[in-house]
Amino acid sequence: MPNHVKSFVTMNVSGADRLLTLYLFRPIQRRLGAQRQFRIPILMYHSVSGQTAKGSHSYYELNTSTEVFDLHMSHLKQDGYRIIGLGEALDRVCGSNSENAVNGEKYVVLTFDDGFRNFHDHAYPILKKYGFGATVFLSTDYIERNRGIFEGRECMTWEEVRFLSDEGIVFGSHAVTHEPLISLEMNTVKMELMQSKERIESETGKPVEYFSYPYRYPEHDKEFIRRIESLLALAGYRAAVSTRIGTVKKGDGVYSLKRIPISTNDCSRMLAAKLEGAYDWLYRLQYLKKRSLFLYSLHGRRTSK
Numbered sequence: 001m002p003n004h005v006k007s008f009v010t011m012n013v014s015g016a017d018r019l020l021t022l023y024l025f026r027p028i029q030r031r032l033g034a035q036r037q038f039r040i041p042i043l044m045y046h047s048v049s050g051q052t053a054k055g056s057h058s059y060y061e062l063n064t065s066t067e068v069f070d071l072h073m074s075h076l077k078q079d080g081y082r083i084i085g086l087g088e089a090l091d092r093v094c095g096s097n098s099e100n101a102v103n104g105e106k107y108v109v110l111t112f113d114d115g116f117r118n119f120h121d122h123a124y125p126i127l128k129k130y131g132f133g134a135t136v137f138l139s140t141d142y143i144e145r146n147r148g149i150f151e152g153r154e155c156m157t158w159e160e161v162r163f164l165s166d167e168g169i170v171f172g173s174h175a176v177t178h179e180p181l182i183s184l185e186m187n188t189v190k191m192e193l194m195q196s197k198e199r200i201e202s203e204t205g206k207p208v209e210y211f212s213y214p215y216r217y218p219e220h221d222k223e224f225i226r227r228i229e230s231l232l233a234l235a236g237y238r239a240a241v242s243t244r245i246g247t248v249k250k251g252d253g254v255y256s257l258k259r260i261p262i263s264t265n266d267c268s269r270m271l272a273a274k275l276e277g278a279y280d281w282l283y284r285l286q287y288l289k290k291r292s293l294f295l296y297s298l299h300g301r302r303t304s305k
Contacts, residue, residue, distance in 0.1 A: 017282055022269060026278035039247035040089045041275050042109040044259040045069075047116050047153055048123040061263040066122045068264045073130045075271055081106045083132040085170060086210050086257075090239055093248050108275060110134040111241060111259065113174055113212055115143055115161070117154040124164060136164070137174035137212035137241075140199045150178065158203045165204040172210035173197050173237075182218040186227060193235045209238040217242035217256060219287065229255040244287075246280040258283065 046062035048069045064072070076083065082105055084092075089109050110127070112119050115138040127134055138161070142148040148155040156164075165171060173196040175181065181189050197208045211232060218224055219242075232240055232255050239254040246258035260274045273279060 017279075018270060020281070021273050021278050025281050026273045026276065029276050029278045037249050038093065039249045039277050040084075040093055040107045040109065041247045041277070042086070042089065042111055042241060042257060042259040043262045043274075044241075044243070045110070045112045045123070045262055046114055047118055048112075048126075049116075049118040049153075061265055064262065064264045064266075066126070068266070069123060070126050070129075071268070072262065072266070072271055073126055073132060075268055076108060076132070076275075077130050079106070079272070079275075081108045081275070083108060083110060083134075085109065085133060086111075086135055086172075086239060086241070089248060090254060093250055094252065094254060106275075111212070112136045114139065114150060114153075114178075115156050115174070116150070117147070117156050117160070120156050120160045120164060124167070124169065128167075133168055133170065135170040135172055135210060137172045137210075138196070138200060139174040139176065139178040139214065140196045141177050161200075162204055165206060170210070171200050171204060171206075171208065172212060173200060173208055174212045175214050178214045180215045180218075181213065181228060182221060182224055186231075189228060190231050190235075193231055193237070197235055197237070207236075209236075211237045211240040211255075213240060213242050215243070217244050219244065219256065225256070229253075245283040247277045 045064055048064050048066060050065055084107050086109055089107065092107065110132060112123065112134060115136055119136055123134075138156075139150065142150040142155045143158055143161060144155075145158060147157060161171060173193065175192040176196045176199075177192065179192075181192065184192070193211065197211075200208045229240075237255075239257060241257045241259055243261070244256065244258040245260065247260065248257050252258065258280075260279060262271070262274070266274070
C-alpha cells in the first residue's frame with residue numbers, strides 16, 4: 001500500500017468531535033437507517049495543495065493535500081455517490097417534487113471557496129479524472145488579469161476562470177472584498193453582492209446564481225439575515241451557502257444552506273461519517289458559541305454606556 005494511502009486511512013482528526021462523530025452519532029445514524037430524513041451533503045473545500053496550517057484544529061484547517069483530495073474523490077466514486085450541482089440539489093431537497101427524491105441514490109455537492117490557483121492546478125485535474133463537477137466561489141477583488149494573492153495563496157486569473165467555466169465548472173460569488181458582511185453598511189453589502197455577480201457574469205458569459213458568505217454566517221443577528229436575504233433575492237441569486245455545519249434537508253432556507261467542512265485531516269472513516277450526516281450534531285455547538293459571543297458583546301456594549 002502506498003504511503004499516502006496509509007496516511008489517509010490512519011490519519012487522526014484531533015478532538016472530541018471525531019470521537020463523538022465516529023463512536024456515538026454515526027452508530028445512531030446507521031441504526032435509524034431508512035427512517036432518516038432525506039438529506040444531501042454539500043462539501044466545503046478551500047485550498048488543495050501541500051500548504052497546511054500546522055497545529056490548527058481540524059475544523060479550522062482549510063487545506064486538503066492533493067493526495068488526500070484524490071482519495072476523497074475515489075471514495076465518492078467507489079461508494080456510489082453521484083455528484084450534482086446546487087441547482088439539482090435544491091430541486092431534490094427543497095423543490096415541489098422533493099418527496100420523490102428518496103430513490104436509493106446517494107448525492108453530494110462539491111464546493112470550493114476563495115478561487116485559489118491550486119483549484120485550477122491541482123483540484124480540477126483530479127475532478128476531471130473522476131468525471132466530477134464542482135461550484136467555485138470567487139471574491140472578485142482577488143481574481144485579476146495577473147496573479148492575485150489572498151491569505152498568502154495565489155488566486156486564479158480570469159483566463160483560468162474562463163477556461164474552467166468552458167469545462168463545466170460553475171462559478172458563484174464570494175463577494176468582492178471577502179470582508180465579513182455583518183461589519184459593513186447595508187449599501188456596501190448590496191454593492192458586494194451585485195458587483196461580484198456582475199463581474200463574474202461579464203468574464204464568463206454565464207449567469208451567477210449562487211453566493212457563499214465570507215467568514216461566519218451571522219445567524220445570531222436575525223435582522224441582518226432578513227435584510228441580506230432580501231438583497232440576495234433582489235440581486236438575482238437563487239441560493240446561498242454558509243459555513244453552518246450540516247447536511248441539507250427539506251425545509252432549510254435556500255439562502256442559508258449548511259455545508260460540511262472538509263480538509264486534509266479527514267480520513268476515510270471521517271469522510272464517510274460526514275457524508276452520512278453523522279457530523280451534523282456539531283451545528284448545535286457552533287450555534288451556541290455564536291449566540292454566546294453575540295450576547296456577550298451586547299452585554300459589553302450596554303455596560304460601557
